[in-house]
Amino acid sequence: MQSATFYQLVNFRPKLQTFQSKTPTLFSTRRMASVSGFRRMALDGSSSSSSTVASDDGFVTLMEYMGKGGGIGVNDDLVVLIDHLQYACKRIAALVASPFNHSIGKQTSLGDFPNTGSDRDAPKPLDILSNEIILSSLQKSGKVVVMASEENDTPTWISGDGPYVVVTDPLDGSRNIDASIPTGTIFGIYKRLEELEDLPTEEKALLNSLQSGNRLIAAAYVLYSSATILCITFGSGTHAFTLDRSTGDFILTNPSIKIPPRGQIYSVNDARYFDWPEGLRQYIDTVRQGKGRYPKKYSARYICSLVADLHRTLLYGGVAMNPRDHLRLVYEANPLSFIVEQAGGRGSDGKSRILSLQPVKLHQRLPLFLGSLEDMEELESYGDIHQKVNPGYEV
Template sequence: MIKSPLFFSPSLPFSKPRAKPLLSSFSAKSQMGPQTLLEFMSRPQSDSISIGDDLAILVTHLQSACKRISSVVSSPFGSEFGRSLAAGGDGPVSDSGRDKPKPLDLVSNDIILSSLRSSGKVAVMASEEDGEPVWLTDNGPFVVVTDPLDGSRNIDASIPTGTIFGIYSRLSELDHLPVEEKAQLNSLQRGTRLLAAGYVLYSSATILCISFGSGTHAFTLDHSTGEFVLTHPTIRIPPRGQIYSVNDARYFDWPDGLRQYIDTIRQGKGKFPKKYSARYICSLVADLHRTLMYGGVVMNPRDHLRLVYEANPLSFLVEHAGGRGSDGKTRILSIQPVKLHQRLPLFMGSSEDMHELESYDNIQQKVNPGYEV
């Protein structure tokens, strides 16, 4: 496993998370300044949802990992380090059909794995960078699925990247099974079973967006204190936006229904009588973050995005912000994964935009000419 000198250097400004933060020692709202993520987790999320110490410890370790990834990605040596290790690469896709890992993907994966192992709260971690789930400890109460560094091909161009994660309960009824089997089955849970999910956007600001099943909330990293502070409480995606996000260069490969939808909204002839604009970054976390803020739809109509690592966690966030996530026909969170790196079309966004989009019969792209980007 690749060890990044940027991550393992003792000069990094981030300290290790405390072994066991006790939520009861924090007030629900800081009286001295902005509310931190830990303070936020100390208060009940709703009448039926309360975050316990175990989950808070896990999220604290995850946020610490993402601070380190943010430091690596933004370092003046980060992209140079990635290029030096990538020399001799032979293409974007591995033999297993997964994206061929880039070195900074592997560094980010190692950072997250190390933090989850240190937490003592995770039984198994399933990562987009690994062929199989990694079993960490028999008594860990949680399962974590993650895409450690989404959009990493954009780093050299200083385009935003992100980390995506989802948290499930360990299925104790599987404990009697062999390690490989129970690791796999624990990782293939439906999105409806998620306890929490989130992403961290590495851009002009480092923003952690998370839901514990009651609202979606965003925290911005305050570099002066090293804390994520609440800046966007209870995000509500507008019921309808005026932006669509998709790679328009693939227009002639799309099915008739999707082309008809895009043509209609671009001309202002849809259910919303204004012309839509196109905004596309080619970084899923960044495109979704904008969609959460401004409304509209973000999509990839072909079988490309991963159900376990990307579609489920992000759809969980969108739903708890009042939006919808779909494969074009079916609610994402209701789909039962059948394999770890399962791919599917993904459409997410404002509820009214999504319902209009799904009213077109044929929006899933089944023809794939074999794009490399």
């Protein structure tokens, strides 16, 4: 039996309402946004572009951004869904930062939750809690037909009339959480496949979850670090919103992110250098010495948190990679590749564009390389960059 603490944390609600400070805050207190057609706006009703829309105090929230048509196909249903997802991520952010996660992290009984990976990737209590928080939010949204999660063996059928499919890694990097290393949530959103309606529910759920990445209509990651940052794309650019903890709003801080065409950083576990194929070793040796196509010496930066390593790469350029068959195509590679491509970069398995791949299994694994276009082109030119030897790992 799981302890009462576990169930208390599942139902944990962060306090996100505005509070009065004795000193001036960075952001002025926001007035409550009105709700019209499920689009929460506190704007003057003008038709200015999504990149320049601002409320009375000069800041744009995620809900305001979407309410003013912040992306292709951002309709009322999608606004409602994103509203529930961003609320779930606020709850996870509060949970990750809570002093109680230390005690819950020591629990070992996970009930009937499956282990979908190796012992290193076995579900942790906080993974399960995050999974439950996201599932609950999706159920309440009324907009999702099925959720596929890294934490579940099979997809979860939610509603017979939901228009969307959500795939998610609820808490990436959780095995390092005791050391306060950044963690993250990843999710992708697809339209429901109407042509599958006559199939049995289990088959419909699986096939809806195995759509190729080029069918994504939205994808996002949320970074839980010194700031909580939600980086999202609706297929018309990549934008980052930072959580203002005084109001509970995600504020637009990085509109229309453009990853530099070339960076000077590579992110990979260098301890596996002698397990790498010759092509990957040659590439790393070359750029470290400043003998590549870019005549500067590259630096290694590796957090061992996929969302954190990608976020830095997105802002500064370079390459973030895991060259072995480890990361999941459905939950990690597809959503993150969509985000990177919308910022002008590339996502690849070392040979092919990630978004062109057709998933054949729900928990299918593959190598993943994400980054600046010129860096990715140079890396792929070395050919043999897939790590085939995996000592100490189970795949």
